[in-house]
Every structure is written in structure tokens, then in C-alpha cells.
Amino acid sequence: MASGLPRNPRVFDTADELIESGLADVVCICTPPADHEHIAVAALARGIHVICEKPLAHTLESGRRVLEAAERSSALLMPGFRHRFLPAIRRIRELVVAGAIGEIVYLNNVFAGPASFLKDRWFGKRAIAGGGALMDTTSHSVDLFRFLCGEIGGQRGFTHTSLPGIDVEDTGILIVKSEQGAVGAFTASWIAGTGSAVIDIMGTKGRIFFDYDRDTEIRVLPAEGGEPQIIAVKSSLGFVEEMAHFFRAIRGEEPLGCTARDGLRALEIIQNVYTA
Amino acid sequence: MASGLPRNPRVFDTADELIESGLADVVCICTPPADHEHIAVAALARGIHVICEKPLAHTLESGRRVLEAAERSSALLMPGFRHRFLPAIRRIRELVVAGAIGEIVYLNNVFAGPASFLKDRWFGKRAIAGGGALMDTTSHSVDLFRFLCGEIGGQRGFTHTSLPGIDVEDTGILIVKSEQGAVGAFTASWIAGTGSAVIDIMGTKGRIFFDYDRDTEIRVLPAEGGEPQIIAVKSSLGFVEEMAHFFRAIRGEEPLGCTARDGLRALEIIQNVYTA
Numbered sequence: 001m002a003s004g005l006p007r008n009p010r011v012f013d014t015a016d017e018l019i020e021s022g023l024a025d026v027v028c029i030c031t032p033p034a035d036h037e038h039i040a041v042a043a044l045a046r047g048i049h050v051i052c053e054k055p056l057a058h059t060l061e062s063g064r065r066v067l068e069a070a071e072r073s074s075a076l077l078m079p080g081f082r083h084r085f086l087p088a089i090r091r092i093r094e095l096v097v098a099g100a101i102g103e104i105v106y107l108n109n110v111f112a113g114p115a116s117f118l119k120d121r122w123f124g125k126r127a128i129a130g131g132g133a134l135m136d137t138t139s140h141s142v143d144l145f146r147f148l149c150g151e152i153g154g155q156r157g158f159t160h161t162s163l164p165g166i167d168v169e170d171t172g173i174l175i176v177k178s179e180q181g182a183v184g185a186f187t188a189s190w191i192a193g194t195g196s197a198v199i200d201i202m203g204t205k206g207r208i209f210f211d212y213d214r215d216t217e218i219r220v221l222p223a224e225g226g227e228p229q230i231i232a233v234k235s236s237l238g239f240v241e242e243m244a245h246f247f248r249a250i251r252g253e254e255p256l257g258c259t260a261r262d263g264l265r266a267l268e269i270i271q272n273v274y275t276a
Numbered sequence: 277m278a279s280g281l282p283r284n285p286r287v288f289d290t291a292d293e294l295i296e297s298g299l300a301d302v303v304c305i306c307t308p309p310a311d312h313e314h315i316a317v318a319a320l321a322r323g324i325h326v327i328c329e330k331p332l333a334h335t336l337e338s339g340r341r342v343l344e345a346a347e348r349s350s351a352l353l354m355p356g357f358r359h360r361f362l363p364a365i366r367r368i369r370e371l372v373v374a375g376a377i378g379e380i381v382y383l384n385n386v387f388a389g390p391a392s393f394l395k396d397r398w399f400g401k402r403a404i405a406g407g408g409a410l411m412d413t414t415s416h417s418v419d420l421f422r423f424l425c426g427e428i429g430g431q432r433g434f435t436h437t438s439l440p441g442i443d444v445e446d447t448g449i450l451i452v453k454s455e456q457g458a459v460g461a462f463t464a465s466w467i468a469g470t471g472s473a474v475i476d477i478m479g480t481k482g483r484i485f486f487d488y489d490r491d492t493e494i495r496v497l498p499a500e501g502g503e504p505q506i507i508a509v510k511s512s513l514g515f516v517e518e519m520a521h522f523f524r525a526i527r528g529e530e531p532l533g534c535t536a537r538d539g540l541r542a543l544e545i546i547q548n549v550y551t552a
Contacts, residue, residue: 108384
């Protein structure tokens with residue numbers, strides 16, 4: 001894709017100037033969440049396609065306005081849930097859909113690691129970020145659960161803050177239940193001293209385990225015991241696959257793989273923990 | 277200990293006859309939970325020491341009456357939370373208390389595996405068992421969290437039942453928050469096709485991981501990265517250590533390591549999930 005970039009890109013002082021220039025067919029919004037709505041609404045109103053980093057917005061109200069703008073627009077908006085586009089996650093979904101582990105019983109997911117450097121940045125400010133560790137990484141967990149296990153029918157959580165100088169949680173646990181009955185537990189923390197990023201899915205007939213630190217393999221454990229089956233997958237951060245998919249969707253070659261409604265749903269579930 | 281057993285043990289038709297015989301100094305209650313209260317109260321009233329299998333009772337009211345009987349008695353009652361007595365758990369607690377992983381951020385614990393055979397037994401009947409997978413294995417999780425991370429200040433959970441012919445949950449997720457702020461997520465299932473029994477504790481300065489299927493080692497991961505430190509421990513189911521401790525406590529050689537109040541607290545936390 002880099003080969004398609006202009007050698008001397010134009011630089012704009014503001015997002016509005018970029019959008020008004022008429023030069024952009026697609027914008028990728030990577031600003032802090034509180035700025036998502038303004039930029040997304042402006043782009044969509046001009047028929048410019050939008051990839052918007054997660055979370056969709058900093059508040060539920062703002063997220064709803066982004067969804068409305070996307071539904072009014074002829075352009076596409078896709079929330080940047082890159083994990084959906086990881087080769088490993090795609091493969092795990094194929095396995096789940098094919099019934100490789102039977103009915104899903106639970107999905108446990110941890111995204112944790114040292115991130116105390118966030119405390120002096122917008123990540124730690126509720127007015128800008130809309131939340132803390134849950135908004136940051138559990139947004140991904142919620143989307144992964146919906147992608148792999150189906151729609152969420154209820155959620156409950158706990159948050160905790162121990163870092164000084166932030167007004168959001170640095171640690172949180174969220175549990176969910178799918179409409180089909182699978183349960184999920186997601187742990188997120190910015191203050192864990194060691195990193196951990198794993199997905200553990202247990203079904204009635206087996207188990208799938210994925211460690212982001214060993215992202216070239218998926219481990220499938222059969223119910224009858226024995227050695228795990230190792231499935232090789234391509235290492236990726238998902239961004240390239242995400243962009244490539246979005247361009248195919250824009251060209252009408254495939255349906256949009258992640259919609260503004262998916263973005264709003266993840267936001268709703270996280271925000272419900274804060275207000276419960 | 278087996279060498280201390282009589283060669284021709286007396287057999288009684290009922291627990292009452294055993295208790296009334298005057299022959300027992302200690303009783304170990306391994307009946308279904310609905311029978312715990314009757315036997316424990318009768319034994320304690322006669323000054324007979326009691327080890328009572330977990331959960332303490334099938335209902336909170338029954339558990340409270342067991343606690344009252346224990347507090348009135350000159351004899352000791354200890355709930356059978358054998359995990360507290362596992363060499364690995366003892367070692368993990370020493371590490372935590374010594375600050376080996378800093379402040380505890382979270383504890384994730386899974387006890388899951390195929391147990392559909394339970395469906396035609398008392399395990400699946402609420403009137404006898406008082407609950408399902410949460411009463412069965414999450415009782416242990418709650419006690420482990422309290423033993424390792426401190427008192428629980430709040431809990432939330434989800435349950436799900438998919439096995440036919442049982443009126444309790446076969447899958448549950450419970451999250452807790454300690455009074456110090458550590459969070460915990462416990463997953464229990466009888467319908468998971470593969471077994472999983474792990475404790476993952478992350479602190480601000482490192483991580484401790486224990487897999488019950490590899491119970492001769494504890495893995496300690498330092499915050500600065502690098503290879504995990506492997507600490508060798510003795511494989512055990514904890515029952516022998518538990519009994520040996522109870523006898524030392526009876527002889528006044530050490531304080532009771534797990535009390536009726538611990539048993540009631542675990543019961544309260546589990547039962548609160550059912551009634552929430």
C-alpha cells in the first residue's frame with residue numbers, strides 16, 4: 001500500500017481543511033475519542049469514507065450521533081476494531097463457526113500490561129477519552145466476543161484506579177453473557193507489571209487458545225485430550241488487513257466487516273459499566 | 277495417617293449414631309451440603325471437632341446456623357477448603373506477602389472441565405447442593421482470592437445452564453473486588469469439553485502463574501521481562517496437609533487456618549450471585 005502514497009503529501013492544519021479540500025476519498029480518524037464525532041460527521045456529510053479508531057466516541061451520546069451520520073451518508077464508516085482482521089482471529093472464527101470446539105461455553109480474554117506512561121496523556125482524562133482501561137482495550141474484547149460468540153445480552157463489571165493523576169480506571173473487569181448463553185470475562189489493566197494478551201475459548205468439545213505474544217500459532221485442544229493441534233497463522237497487527245478490507249468494501253467487493261452499529265454496541269457495553 | 281486407622285473400624289448406619297457413640301473425637305463431613313448443618317451442629321454440641329466439606333451449607337441460613345454452632349462449641353470447625361493447604365498455594369501466598377509481584381492487580385482463576393455425569397446426582401439439584409458450578413468450584417475460587425488477595429468488597433456474576441435435567445447452573449462467571457482494590461474473575465463450568473484449572477495473578481511488579489495440571493511448579497514472571505522463574509513445589513491434593521493442620525490446630529499447636537466465618541463468607545458471595 002505504501003507504494004500508493006504520494007511522494008509529497010499535502011499537509012493540512014486542521015481536519016476540517018483536509019475534509020473541505022475535496023482531495024480525500026477516505027479519512028482515518030486517529031485522534032483522541034472526544035474529537036471523533038466532529039471529524040466523522042464532517043467527512044460523512046461530504047461523502048468521504050471513514051475509518052474511525054476505537055472507541056467510536058468518548059460518550060454514548062456522541063457515538064449515537066456518529067452512527068446517525070453514518071446511516072445518513074452515502075459513504076461507509078468502519079470502526080477500527082483491528083482484532084477482527086487479524087489472521088489469527090479470522091482463523092479462530094472459522095474454527096468456531098465450523099463447530100471445531102462445539103458450543104462455546106466461555107471466552108476469557110486478558111489485555112494487560114504496564115502503561116503508566118498514559119497518565120499524563122489524554123488516555124487518563126475522562127473528558128477526552130471517555131474512560132480508562134476498559135475503553136482502551138476492553139473495547140476490543142467486547143468486539144471480539146461479539147465477533148466470535150454472538151450478541152451480548154448483559155454485562156457487569158468492576159473498575160479500579162490506583163495510578164495518581166488520572167480520573168479513569170487503570171484496571172477493570174467486565175463479564176458478559178451472550179444471547180446464546182456463552183459467558184465472557186475480560187480483564188484489562190494498565191498497571192500490571194508484566195504484559196498479558198490472551199484469548200482462551202472453551203467449548204463443549206474442545207478449546208482454542210491464542211497468545212498475542214506467540215501470534216504465529218493457534219492452539220486447539222480436543223476434548224478427548226492429547227497434544228494440542230497447532231495451527232500456523234501469519235503474524236500481523238491487523239491494520240493492513242483492516243485497510244485492505246475497507247477498500248474492498250468501498251469498491252463493493254465485499255460487505256463491510258465491522259459497522260458503526262458494532263462500534264456503538266461496544267461503546268454502550270463499556271459505558272454501562274461506568275454508570276451501573 | 278493411614279497407619280493410625282483401626283484395622284476393624286466400627287460402621288454406623290447414621291451420623292447421629294456415630295456422634296452419640298462417644299467414640300469420635302473428630303468428624304469429617306463429606307455428605308451433600310443439605311446435610312452439613314444437621315451433622316455439624318450435632319457434633320459441635322457434643323464437643324466433637326468438625327472438618328466440613330465445602331460449601332459450608334446449601335443455603336445462607338443453614339450456613340449461619342453452622343457458624344453459630346461453631347462459635348458456641350468448645351470444639352473446632354474447619355471448612356474443607358483444601359486449596360489453602362496445597363503446597364503450591366502456600367508458596368504463592370508467601371510470594372505475594374513478601375511483595376514478589378508488588379501490589380496485586382488482578383487474579384484470574386478458571387476451574388472448568390467435563391462433568392456432565394453430575395446431572396443425575398445431587399450436584400445438579402438445588403435443594404440438596406444449594407447451587408451448581410459456582411457452589412462446587414467457585415467456592416474454592418472465592419476462598420483462594422480471600423486467602424491471597426484479602427477480603428472481598430463486592431461481587432457480580434452470571435450463570436448459565438445448558439445441561440438438561442439439572443436445576444442449577446452448569447457454567448458461571450463471578451467477578452469480585454477486594455477491599456484493597458484488586459479485582460478477580462473466576463470462571464467455572466461443568467460443560468467445558470477440556471479441563472482447565474489455572475490461577476493467574478498479576479501484580480504491579482510481576483506475575484505468578486499456576487496450572488493445576490503442572491502442579492509441581494509455580495511460574496513467576498518478573499516485570500522487567502525475561503525467562504520465568506520456576507519454583508518447584510510438591511504435588512498434592514491438599515487433603516493430607518489440611519488434615520495434618522487441623523490436628524495441629526486441635527492440639528493448640530497453631531491457630532485454625534480456615535474458620536467457619538471463612539466458610540460462611542464464601543457461601544454468602546456465591547449465594548449473592550443467585551439472588552442478585
